[in-house]
Amino acid sequence: MTASTANDQRFREFKMPDVGEGLTEAEILKWYVQPGDTVTDGQVVCEVETAKAAVELPIPYDGVVHELNFGEGVTVDVGTVIISVDTDPGAGPVAPAAAPAAEAPAAPAAPEEDEEPQGRQAVLVGYGAAPSSTKRRPRRQQPGVPAQPAALQAELNGHAAPAAAPAPAAPVAAPAPAPASVASAPAAGRPLAKPPVRKLAKDLGIDLATVAPTGPEGIITREDVYAAAAPAPAPAVAVPAAVAPAPVPAVVSADRERRVPVKGVRKATAQAMVASAFTAPHVTEFITVDVTRTMKLVQELKQDPDMAGLRVNPLLLVAKAFLIAIRRHPDVNAAWDEANQEIVYKDYINLGIAAATPRGLIVPNIKDAGTKTLPQLATELAELVSTAREGKTSPAAMSGGTVTITNVGVFGVDTGTPILVCRRVLLRHPW
Template sequence: MTTMTDTSPREFKMPDVGEGLTEAEILKWYVQPGDTVTDGQVVCEVETAKAAVELPIPYDGVVRALHFPEGTTVDVGTSIIAVDVAGGAPAPASAPAATAAPAEAAAPARPAAKPEPVAKKPERKPVLVGYGVAESSTKRRPRKGVPAAAVPAEDTLYAATAIQGVQGELNGHGHAVGGQRPLAKPPVRKLAKDLGVDLATITPSGPDGVITREDVHAAVAPPKAPEPVAQAAVAQAAPAASAPAPVASSDGVRETRIPVKGVRKATAAAMVGSAFTAPHVTEFVTVDVTRTMKLVEELKQDKELAGLRVNPLLLIAKALLVAIRRHPDINASWDEAAQEIVVKHYVNLGIAAATPRGLIVPNIKDAQAKTLPQLAESLGELVSTAKEGRTSPAAMQGGTVTITNVGVFGIDTGTPILNPGESAILAVGSIKLQPWVHKGKVKARQVTTLALSFDHRLVDGELGSKVLADVAAILEQPKRLITWA
């Protein structure tokens, strides 16, 4: 008895790498048809609405086909790669073509159908350029004060002239004679208007004397340098009037379109949902942080923090955690379905990070339980992972409160928008020397502005003010990190 071996390829489907994600974009393939892969080997990198993630293959074999090219957004559950797990021969040379269009290659050819007798359709005649055609049976009512012959039924391109009471004709170049408008489709007219080009000055190249987009672009293109022989004649000729050319970039490109997808798409949806769901209130306070900046410099020399990222953000994060411990109701969320306020007894501290793929907010789990060295280590790992684009979806889920440091961009303050599901976000402005009254005298002190936005459904003005005031007080007198903790 002969044992049959299944040699059909295994299809690896796009997994759900986050909670409830429905699609992901293939950023880069690390393998090609014919390559040998092993269980656990990373075969591609994909970007979801939350982060970029590397996908490992779950079995050994030889790659037969990649079903989608890089840059394609694929639904979760769709097969993205086929692998021969029986260890068959590498894919043939035609595999890439099959990869580009698997559906077309697999579809059988349809037999040619017997042509049906074609009924003669009524003759169709042109109407206004760019708006299709009309049946020949259409009759036009003569316009008031204009003979019927002034508006030929076989071509209503003369309608604009007839309305003006002038029966114009086109010359051999399509220019208007007797006041008729030049012929062009509406998109071409808009292009000419945007570029500041008079259509009457353009020689049309399209059929029936119609001006094309190429004609408009040619009209604004820089003129070619005249031949040496013709320079004298050009100098004697009267300069022709021309419309001013629009300002463009050095490479001539006036617009760039960027697809909204991945992290940017998710961020946009989240911010719109937050802004129009939670009633935002923002409060501000300006504080002298000179002592905090001195403490940062001292901590940089501490052996317990050697090799760790020590900066003002570290102490600001610690100050916020102390303020939350003193006022735990700020660390909560609004449950709309249950009509309840959910107070969290843990703090997943989010840190807004700008990356090439957009703004992301990974968070430090159980930040309230970390010592200062542990918090510094977690902040360092969070920032470096975000810059490398390796933040996992899990690291961006479950945040309870967030810090956004706009000061790194030289900004004094702002009105931050809450992350969905959170009740507060603290914005930190730039720290700079300013004149400040200190011990009865005006001195140059290091000053910053803090802004706290909160959800006014569950955080009232008193609670929000107390939290912001505590953070400011700690940064002004950092010894409170010990006395209040």
């Protein structure tokens, strides 16, 4: 067995699981262990927040924490290793893995005569060693300029001057006029400019002889003419200090704005609301109901022995009435299947309750709520609200809802226009 295989069997890696239905990432909220801590199978090692809820993750190994791969506040993709555990800490130090054999470097090929050395980038003039066999471009002889002696030319090129037979004296030719250089200045009295530019200068009353050229070969461009025609900036007028107004402090936007990254439950809620608002037509109906008898029933139920220790409030009775109405009108307990272009009718009722929590708005649901008695419904409502406020709602409780109740009365308003949970048909708010 190689050292690498032994290490692989000794160290177990725990990957970020999919703690919901098809979730792709989760944020590490808190680590409960550190490297060197002893852990046991089933021990909770961290708390993560998904798009649905905060979840505690147990480790499935016994051993000693070897490494935490990510810190708190980092969002990690599902399937990524987040912690490794040494399952045999008594085995001693970790055996180093065998290093791969180094390959012998291939002998560099001899560069061609005109090629630059391989692996070298172009450098500045005078930087680095010059190749011994580099060819130099023959220098162009300027008309009227006597050629340099071979010895001087060789010395300038860095080579020894070869012995040469004396050349016969050549007749001295009359010097020819030097051709105009590319960067040479134009002839005096005739600025270089194209006809349209000359017309522009004439229309603007600009003497081209006074314009500084910026174009190639000293040509005057339209921009040069416009720049010459622009009025010179007026000199600044000094203002007496006595009449100067008091300086107004500049507004620094950074001191007046805050940026908060949206992630976890809030990010998922925002995406779901946008998707629902722009994919489903929303219609809101309002009706006023006299709840005098309902409030009287609340007081009576509080005295009922079957409801002892349970919280009885108007929301409980609204939820029960809602479930009865759905049984009478089952078509509202449905969802839209966009992929198959079908309406999916549900023969069960999973009652979702919108709950505002410190982490954002979540909608856990009571499974098979239509089969619950009033005491059972009161018990599960209390557990649902308590778990949501503590941030311990499980992903299973967030999935599979069929209808939803939202209570906007807690915000001190009479009514509101809620957004449907994506693909659901009905959302009820009691007042």
